[in-house]
Amino acid sequence: MKARHLLLALIIALNVNSIYAFEILHQSSEVQNVTKGVVHTKNEYLTTSGWLDINILKIDLLDENVNITPIDAMVLDQKQNLPTMASNWGAVAAINGDFFSPNDNVPAFGPMISEGIPRQVYSTDLAEVGPVMNMATLVLENNKVLMDYIDMQVQIISNTGSIIAHGYNKVGVYLDNPVVFDNTYASSTQQLVSKYPNAMTMLVQDNKVVAHMLAGEPVHIPDNGYAIMFDDDRAREVLLPIGSDLYIDIKASINQDMFPTVTNQTLPSMHNIDFSIGGGGLIFKDGAPYLGPANIVGANVRNPRTLIANTAQNELLLITVDGRGQSIGATHEEVIQILSSLRVQNAMYLDGGGSTTMVARNEGEFVNTLQNTPSDGMPRQIINGIGVFTNNATGNISKILIETSTDRTYINEDVVLDIKAVDSNGNPVEISDYSIQVVGVDATINNNTITCQTGGKALIIVEKAGVQATAEINVSDNLMGIEIEPNTIDIAPNASKTLQIYGTDQSGYQIELKNTKVDIKDTQNILNINGKTITSSSTGTTTIEASLGNLTARASVVVGEKILPINSFEEYIPTWGGDTTQITGSVEATTEVKHHGEQAMQMTYTFKPSDNKQVAYATIDNPIYLPNDTLSLNMWVKANNTTDTLKVEIIDARGNVHFITMAQMLNFTNWKYLSVKLPAEVEMPARVSKIYTYAQTTPIEKTSTIYIDNLSISRGSREETGIEDDYRYDTKYREQFDELKAGEYAVNIMGPTLTHSLKLTDIMKNQISTALLKDASQIILASANNADLNLGNIASVVTGGYGTLTHKDVLSINLDTSSGGIRTTNATQWLQIKNTLEAASQKHIIITTNKNPLTQFTDTKEGITFHNYLSEFAKTKNIFVVTCSGNNTEVQIKDGIRYINTPGLNNIQDDLGLATFLQFKVVGNEIYYTFKNIE
Numbered sequence: 046m047k048a049r050h051l052l053l054a055l056i057i058a059l060n061v062n063s064i065y066a067f068e069i070l071h072q073s074s075e076v077q078n079v080t081k082g083v084v085h086t087k088n089e090y091l092t093t094s095g096w097l098d099i100n101i102l103k104i105d106l107l108d109e110n111v112n113i114t115p116i117d118a119m120v121l122d123q124k125q126n127l128p129t130m131a132s133n134w135g136a137v138a139a140i141n142g143d144f145f146s147p148n149d150n151v152p153a154f155g156p157m158i159s160e161g162i163p164r165q166v167y168s169t170d171l172a173e174v175g176p177v178m179n180m181a182t183l184v185l186e187n188n189k190v191l192m193d194y195i196d197m198q199v200q201i202i203s204n205t206g207s208i209i210a211h212g213y214n215k216v217g218v219y220l221d222n223p224v225v226f227d228n229t230y231a232s233s234t235q236q237l238v239s240k241y242p243n244a245m246t247m248l249v250q251d252n253k254v255v256a257h258m259l260a261g262e263p264v265h266i267p268d269n270g271y272a273i274m275f276d277d278d279r280a281r282e283v284l285l286p287i288g289s290d291l292y293i294d295i296k297a298s299i300n301q302d303m304f305p306t307v308t309n310q311t312l313p314s315m316h317n318i319d320f321s322i323g324g325g326g327l328i329f330k331d332g333a334p335y336l337g338p339a340n341i342v343g344a345n346v347r348n349p350r351t352l353i354a355n356t357a358q359n360e361l362l363l364i365t366v367d368g369r370g371q372s373i374g375a376t377h378e379e380v381i382q383i384l385s386s387l388r389v390q391n392a393m394y395l396d397g398g399g400s401t402t403m404v405a406r407n408e409g410e411f412v413n414t415l416q417n418t419p420s421d422g423m424p425r426q427i428i429n430g431i432g433v434f435t436n437n438a439t440g441n442i443s444k445i446l447i448e449t450s451t452d453r454t455y456i457n458e459d460v461v462l463d464i465k466a467v468d469s470n471g472n473p474v475e476i477s478d479y480s481i482q483v484v485g486v487d488a489t490i491n492n493n494t495i496t497c498q499t500g501g502k503a504l505i506i507v508e509k510a511g512v513q514a515t516a517e518i519n520v521s522d523n524l525m526g527i528e529i530e531p532n533t534i535d536i537a538p539n540a541s542k543t544l545q546i547y548g549t550d551q552s553g554y555q556i557e558l559k560n561t562k563v564d565i566k567d568t569q570n571i572l573n574i575n576g577k578t579i580t581s582s583s584t585g586t587t588t589i590e591a592s593l594g595n596l597t598a599r600a601s602v603v604v605g606e607k608i609l610p611i612n613s614f615e616e617y618i619p620t621w622g623g624d625t626t627q628i629t630g631s632v633e634a635t636t637e638v639k640h641h642g643e644q645a646m647q648m649t650y651t652f653k654p655s656d657n658k659q660v661a662y663a664t665i666d667n668p669i670y671l672p673n674d675t676l677s678l679n680m681w682v683k684a685n686n687t688t689d690t691l692k693v694e695i696i697d698a699r700g701n702v703h704f705i706t707m708a709q710m711l712n713f714t715n716w717k718y719l720s721v722k723l724p725a726e727v728e729m730p731a732r733v734s735k736i737y738t739y740a741q742t743t744p745i746e747k748t749s750t751i752y753i754d755n756l757s758i759s760r761g762s763r764e765e766t767g768i769e770d771d772y773r774y775d776t777k778y779r780e781q782f783d784e785l786k787a788g789e790y791a792v793n794i795m796g797p798t799l800t801h802s803l804k805l806t807d808i809m810k811n812q813i814s815t816a817l818l819k820d821a822s823q824i825i826l827a828s829a830n831n832a833d834l835n836l837g838n839i840a841s842v843v844t845g846g847y848g849t850l851t852h853k854d855v856l857s858i859n860l861d862t863s864s865g866g867i868r869t870t871n872a873t874q875w876l877q878i879k880n881t882l883e884a885a886s887q888k889h890i891i892i893t894t895n896k897n898p899l900t901q902f903t904d905t906k907e908g909i910t911f912h913n914y915l916s917e918f919a920k921t922k923n924i925f926v927v928t929c930s931g932n933n934t935e936v937q938i939k940d941g942i943r944y945i946n947t948p949g950l951n952n953i954q955d956d957l958g959l960a961t962f963l964q965f966k967v968v969g970n971e972i973y974y975t976f977k978n979i980e
Contacts, residue, residue: 067092067379069792070868070875071910077408079138080435081470085405087416091907093872094347098372099383100403100417102363104140104433106188106472110470113185113361115142115157115164115322117431118569121214121230122150124426127402133411136432137472138405138413140363141351144180144322144396145428151426152215155182155323156197161316163295164229166213168199171222176300179340181327181393183353184297185320186313190355192327192391194303195312200294201273203285210273213295220244223275223283225293235263237274245280247273254289297321303337322431324353325394330391332357332390342397342502347374349401349420353431354392356385362387363431365403369420371906399425405433408464409446411473413440440468442476445507445514453519455502455548455556460518462493464507479509486520521550523716526564526774527593529600533761534579534589535607541580546591546598551776553919553941564592571604586674588762590773594775601676601762608679612669612756614646619736619909621662626654632663638752640716642929645754648736652743656802662694662737669733669756671695671723676761678719679735683752684711687740690802691719691751694735698728706953709801710750711738721953722932725763742802745829769937769944772976777923777943778936779975782966785820792855793821793895793977795962796929796949797828803955805832813950816979817962823852827859827893827929828949843893847874849881854967856887860894865903867911870895882918889964889972891921897928899937916940923972927963934961934976 071091079085082105104111116134118125124145131139143153154174157164169175175182176194184191189334199210201223210221214229220241226234236247238261246258249565258264271293275283285291297312312318326339342348349368355361366383368374372811375383380771384392397423404413417426448463466476481490484504488497498504500522507514530545544565546558565574569587573580579589584605593597615633621632630650639645650661658853671678682691691708707719736753774780785791797814799805805813814834815826824840831842843859850857858881864870867878882890892915902908915924919941928946932953935946947963960979965972 047312057782067094067097068872068950070872071879071914072858073910078434078467079408080110080472081153081437082111082739083138083433083471084407085138085416086418091868091875091910093374093868094725095373096371096904096906097375098367098418100365100367101387102140102403102405102433104361104363104763106185106190106359106361110435110437112434112436113161113320114434115320115429117157117164117429119230119702122152122428123217124428125148126424126426127430128404128415128424129415129905130427130430131404134432135414136404137433137435138363138780139403139430140353140365140395141400141402141425141427142395142429144325149218150214151217153323154178155181156321157323157429158184158315158318160320161318163213163315164201165215166197166295167215168222170198171195171209171211172215172217178756179338180323180325181339182297182323183393184312184318186317187319188359190361190391191312192330192353192355192393194300194327196298196300196813198296199572200296201225201283201291203289203291205285205289208283213293216241216274220274220276223273223279226266226272226274227270228268231266233263233265233944234258234272234274237272237924238263241274241276243277244274245277245284247275247284249291250271252290252292254285254287254291256287257284269429270290316846321827321919322429323394327391327393328352328377328380329354329384329389329392334385341377341394344377347376347379348397349374349399350380350397351395351401352380352384353395354387354389354402356388357390362389363403363433364722365401365417367401367418367420369398370418372418394960395431396427402427402430405472405857408471409467409473419937435470435472437470437472439472439474440470442466442474442509443469445476445479445509445512447505447507447514447516449505449516449518451518451556453521453550453554453556454497455524455550455558455561456497456520456522458496458556458558458560460495460497462495462505462507462516464493466509466512468649476509479507482508490831519550519554521548521556523551524548524593524596525551525776526598526771527591527596528598528771529589529591532600532768534600536579536581536602536604538581538605541578543579544579544589544591544600546577548593548596549771549774549938553938553943555939558593561593566590567602569960572602586676586760586762587763596896599764601764603674603760606760606910608757608759609672610755610757611671613642613754614644615642617667618646619665621648621737622662622664622737627655628659628661630661638683639909640683640754642753642754645752647750647752648738649748649750650738651746651748652740653746655743658739658741659743660737660739663737665732665734665736671729671731671733671758671975673729673733674760674762675723675729675758676763677720677722677759678705678707679718679755679757679759680753681716681755682708682711682719684713685713686714687747687749688801689738689740689749691736691738691748692731692802694737695723695727695731695811696730696885701726702734703727704954706802706955711749720759723763724954727763741801768933769935771938771943775936775938777945777971777973779966779973782964782973782975785966789966790822790853792825792852792857792891792925792965792967793817793962794825794827794947796947797830797951798826798834798949799830800950800955801830803950803957809957810834812957813979816977821964823850823855823857825850825857825891825893827947828926829886847871847877851887854887854970855889855891855965855972856881856885857891857893860892862894862896862898862902865896866907867899868907869903879914885922887922888970889925889965889967890918891925891927893927893929895928897930897946898926899939899944901928901930912939912942915942925965925974943974945974
């Protein structure tokens with residue numbers, strides 16, 4: 046990840062939650078100068094309804110460095126995407142413009158005028174556009190902004206009178222009325238003649254008619270003249286004798302039907318209009334929401350929107366609101382709220398939906414970057430846009446910008462500098478022959494690459510012609526661990542893959558090791574290894590080991606197919622385990638209900654009322670073997686929504702019997718894929734000997750049916766790979782704790798103490814209680830699934846919802862993410878946890894939650910955002926995020942935050958002896974953790 050040393054602002058929005066119609070939970074903003082007088086702000090809002098991405102170009106109309114101009118494809122009626130359009134025009138930023146017909150090659154609905162010169166204008170009444178469609182126009186004259194429903198009229202004036210033309214460089218599908226063309230878009234009428242074969246042409250030069258062209262006859266359009274084209278049936282009305290005086294007049298006025306109190310108000314004459322472009326309906330007028338007629342596309346639908354507005358501070362705002370993707374878009378009412386927060390005076394819609402696009406230069410860059418996310422997945426072909434330009438030529442270097450490839454590194458690793466420069470107007474300047482100096486550590490410098498040989502804080506100084514810039518990076522000379530990414534690798538035979546090796550420094554930050562020599566070996570010798578690149582030489586599974594000094598890491602490698610079928614019950618069906626006085630049933634093949642192939646296994650069983658555990662099972666006399674490289678056992682199961690538990694019996698190579706839980710409860714009705722990683726103590730090859738279900742108690746007689754199909758195995762290593770085990774090298778982890786000393790205290794956190802598949806006796810409950818009470822001054826039961834334990838008054842039970850608990854210098858926070866994230870569970874928790882953390886004086890923060898933000902949030906962006914928010918606190922506090930899902934104890938360290946999973950009693954063998962809990966020990970200002978067994 047690049048570290049950006051730019052004009053960058055990260056805003057944590059706690060007090061802006063009432064700005065919009067929806068509540069804002071979190072906001073981040075990145076601000077950059079495009080050029081002097083133009084600022085680009087990229088806003089990302091997490092709202093109660095989802096993400097909302099808004100880009101704003103703020104243009105200072107009083108800054109002489111800035112100019113705005115309507116831009117297009119420079120070919121009549123041709124569409125083009127905005128990045129290409131802006132590049133061809135040389136704009137430093139741009140936004141999509143007016144509405145247009147997506148199906149016809151016809152112009153935009155509104156005008157385009159630049160520096161007193163009309164580029165395209167319709168006579169609004171004849172073309173039935175503009176006010177007729179409740180569509181507004183923006184006019185800029187001498188830095189004064191007018192947005193109104195404006196009538197435009199193109200007049201052909203001669204000594205004999207005047208005729209209203211359909212348009213100026215604008216013609217619709219048909220040439221019903223005369224149209225005036227200059228040579229802005231074409232030097233001749235050849236293209237127009239081809240499109241309108243019945244059109245006659247009257248050529249005008251220096252305001253005199255100089256030629257008549259018959260239908261189908263093209264003509265050159267002079268620089269100081271026009272070609273007036275019309276259907277030949279209009280010749281008697283339009284055609285003037287050669288030598289006649291003729292000139293074109295274009296007038297603009299406020300539409301009196303929309304504003305009857307205005308008496309034919311004439312707007313600035315054409316040569317005084319600096320800029321004009323058409324759009325959609327008015328949104329704001331004179332500082333207040335506009336309540337009159339307005340052309341609004343999908344007013345009550347959250348759509349992508351493009352907006353143009355001005356403020357009382359002589360600013361013009363070009364705004365995009367992304368939608369139809371991760372960003373939710375905005376309704377008309379929400380657009381009003383957005384603009385209200387920006388304190389606009391006037392505003393109108395530009396074309397939105399898939400047309401919504403913004404490009405702008407990033408500071409110091411010569412080329413525009415697409416700044417928003419168009420809903421079509423790519424920039425749409427549009428008819429025109431609004432270009433932003435710098436008026437000044439490039440000057441001398443005024444500011445140097447440094448972007449580093451990382452802000453954290455390890456000794457002897459390369460850090461690459463991206464060095465840019467701008468002049469006093471914020472425009473990019475080519476920069477070379479600058480000096481680079483590194484202070485604080487020993488380093489070598491090779492062009493723009495810095496390699497540090499000693500640890501510490503490195504201050505990078507870049508200087509050119511008396512202008513200086515600095516950047517700082519942290520250099521580690523001591524790693525506490527390494528890891529291979531990814532830690533499970535699938536590779537095709539005879540294919541290659543380059544491994545990424547990361548080191549974790551003492552502060553818990555990851556650094557990619559590219560230059561550092563890491564020894565890599567293959568335990569099964571099925572790979573060729575060249576540096577960090579592995580190439581498969583034969584199929585199979587293996588474990589690769591990476592070592593750097595005394596630090597090691599492992600990863601599982603599968604060469605060839607990852608999933609192998611082992612039985613689909615096509616030729617063999619297991620047998621029913623037998624009836625008893627309490628249990629009856631049958632096992633048979635079924636062709637009616639199957640997931641794959643011709644048939645599946647069906648087991649139907651009846652449990653009579655009982656307070657005792659009852660088991661129904663199918664015996665597999667024809668062995669289903671599990672090969673040596675089995676990692677997981679998989680099957681497809683269809684149940685009928687019961688609370689019964691599904692297990693398999695496996696007999697391993699030593700004859701040991703293992704009972705593996707496939708599903709705690711069969712509480713589903715559709716086909717479901719079940720997969721369980723087998724414990725390392727199951728020695729391969731092994732075989733599946735039974736499939737069985739059981740109920741702990743049966744209050745009333747019940748009959749159930751399950752269907753099983755497609756047994757398969759996942760290949761891989763069952764050693765400690767494929768799970769996060771960063772505790773191996775964590776400086777805050779201890780294998781075990783010494784006895785507590787004066788002033789030290791322990792906090793125990795336990796996962797589920799009640800599982801559906803393991804029935805606890807009173808003796809077992811006492812065992813759990815005794816283990817949790819030992820040394821603890823605070824106990825947190827982090828799961829909602831809890832047995833009745835005797836833990837006294839030092840235990841707190843998580844029952845769902847948001848909650849906090851302070852114990853000495855430890856602040857515990859429960860965050861309910863049971864619905865897949867914070868927002869989807871209870872969005873208010875975002876504001877609650879912000880208020881809690883920003884007011885917290887405690888050194889140690891433990892957050893218990895249902896889902897791991899890094900891996901389990903439904904909204905990945907919300908998970909990353911929450912992690913980034915916590916990482917700011919991790920710079921000064923110890924942050925732990927604790928979950929209690931699944932069957933494995935896991936620790937992942939990222940950016941100084943420790944994500945820990947403690948499964949409690951959950952394990953696939955339902956063995957209390959394998960149950961663990963998490964224990965924290967506070968020693969002065971330090972905190973450590975370990976995992977303790979119940980037995």
